[in-house]
Amino acid sequence: FGPARRHPLAPLIHSLLFVCREGVEREREMLRGVLPLLLHRSRNGSREAALLQHPSLLHHHGRLLPPGALASPSMALPRFLALSTSGSTAAPIGDVGDDPSTSPYPETAIPSSLVEYLIQSCGFSQDEASKVCKRLKLRKASRNAESVLSFFRGKGVDEAQFRKAVSCQPRLLYADVEKTLAPKFRAFEEMGLSVSGVLKVLERNSTFLSHSLEKKMIPNISLLREECGISGQRLLRLLWRNPRVISRSTRTLTEIIGRVRELGIRQGSMAFEMGLHMTDALSRRTLDEKLAHFKSLGWTEEETFSAIRRTPLILNFSVRRIKDSIDFFVGGIGSSTSFLAANPILLAFSIEKRVRPRYNVSRFLQLKHLREGDWTLLTLLTMPEREFLNKVILKYTDTFPELNEVYGAGSLEQIQPNGFGGYVQNT
Incomplete structure (x- = not known):
């Protein structure tokens, strides 16, 4: 952060970034927007002291605030941010929360790796580093990180894979190994997915850790395997393309499968998987409107369904894009609408x-x-x-x-x- 690096807030911000060593550029950009707001009118350091006492300022519902969020009228600010700097006093950084009896957090062991990082990279003393770590909102992640890392090491996941997973889903560090990670990985592995495959699903699906295994994930995957014949690598491919499919209610997923069958796409084909992906993003009304538009361009009903069966991706195209393509092929170079219906990949x-x-x-x-x-x-x-x-x-x-x-x-x-x-x- 340039000159701001020497500011008392810098160590705290660096400790936040430490949790995910890779892919932190986005977080840095966010913090660049937050930091000036925190430093504004802070001559006596009241906001710095307040942040050390309330590090959750940099978060909203567990996520780093985007630039300008603190200035947004739609976000309720903590009361202490409204205090005038001229009428407040701030304790020196080393004195914040010195009395254990006044600390809002219980005494817990802080991982030595995080403490050492603050000491070696940010110039903290041993005592200051420990105090700052105890006041981080990420203290739970700090305590839990080692058990999460041990779980993945036991699964044969290397450090690079682990960092990538955490970069995609930082909440992974909060996950309960016994109640969340172990059961979900075991269930997916029993269904034929490899550990690396489950990791790919986790990286793409922000709801992987929160949705119920018994109520949603297992029933939906069982439905895909038993009703649609999708399993193994094909299941992994579908979940990677459309991770939301296991987060839908089973009733909704059943309706989506029904729509794909109505289009005449052969079950068991790759086109069926793509059809699931495409129709999942469309409401029944939108799908009907797109079918009507294809017919309005001169395609018969059979040509329309034939084109969709060959290239389900065209369901994802806007009406304008399809019209422009047909105008070029038909009006520009003399092709026919029937030829395009037989070769719909050209519209892609x-x-x-x-x-x-x-x-x-x-x-x-x-x-x-x-x-x-x-x-x-x-x-x-x-x-x-x-x-x-x-x-x-x-x-x-x-x-x-x-x-x-x-x-x-x-x-x-x-x-x-x-x-x-x-x-x-x-x-």
Whole structure:
């Protein structure tokens, strides 16, 4: 924090950041917004002393406050923040809470690693470091961290994996090993997920630690396995894509599964998993509106369902995006709506970043009578970027330096469509 690093608040802030050594840049940005508010009109240090007594100031419902949050009228401020600095006095840092009988927190052992960090990195004395740690709102995490770390070590989780998990879900340090972590990991492992797989679900799902194992997680996973045939790596893939699926009520999840079946997506296919992911984000009304929009673009009901079965991802596209894509393919290069319904993956590609540049390259190859000019536009559009660059762009840039400019152009000037895949030069 620059010059503020030497301020009495700096050690406290550094101790907060210590809990999660990786991924702290976001927290630093938040604290940069909070720190000036705390230092404002604090000539006699009253707010510093108050913060040492009430470190929860930097938190709201267990999370670090975002910049400007203390100034927000929607957030009720603690009474001590409203005190005038001119009429208050502050005890020296070393004297805050010296009397154990007045301390709001019981005497508990502070992990030596955290104390040593404050001493070595922040210049605290042994006594000051211990007192600050006792007053941290994260004191529970400090005491619990070792048991949590021991649990994961016992599971074969290395330090890097543990840090990543804590970076994604800091509340992990509060978790009760016996009541929360052990039962949930055991249940997921019994269902076929590896320890690393459960960790991935935990990292993506903020409700993993709070939702009931018996009431939600186990019934929902059993439903996915028994009714949909999704288990093992497929289950892990679904939970990674859509971690909310195990947090829904079983009734809601049953309704979502029903919607996917109504779309005619074959159960057991990857498309079914993607369909679950897509329909989970849509209400029944929104889904019906999207189906009606596809039909309004000229697709028959069978073409609409066929397109969704092939590429469920199109359910996630906005109406505007779909319209722009169809306008380009149908109105711009002469394709048909039936062709798009049979190849809906084309709607997933960005017109400006992928479709238009590759279309221009396709026309260039044809005009130069090159072998690759005989490839269909569908082949060129679905080709992975690295493969497209190697087989087309890099192959001919020495002979045709202008190809790079063609690939980067966004104009269809002097290109006349004659059906999808058949083009002629303007005369």
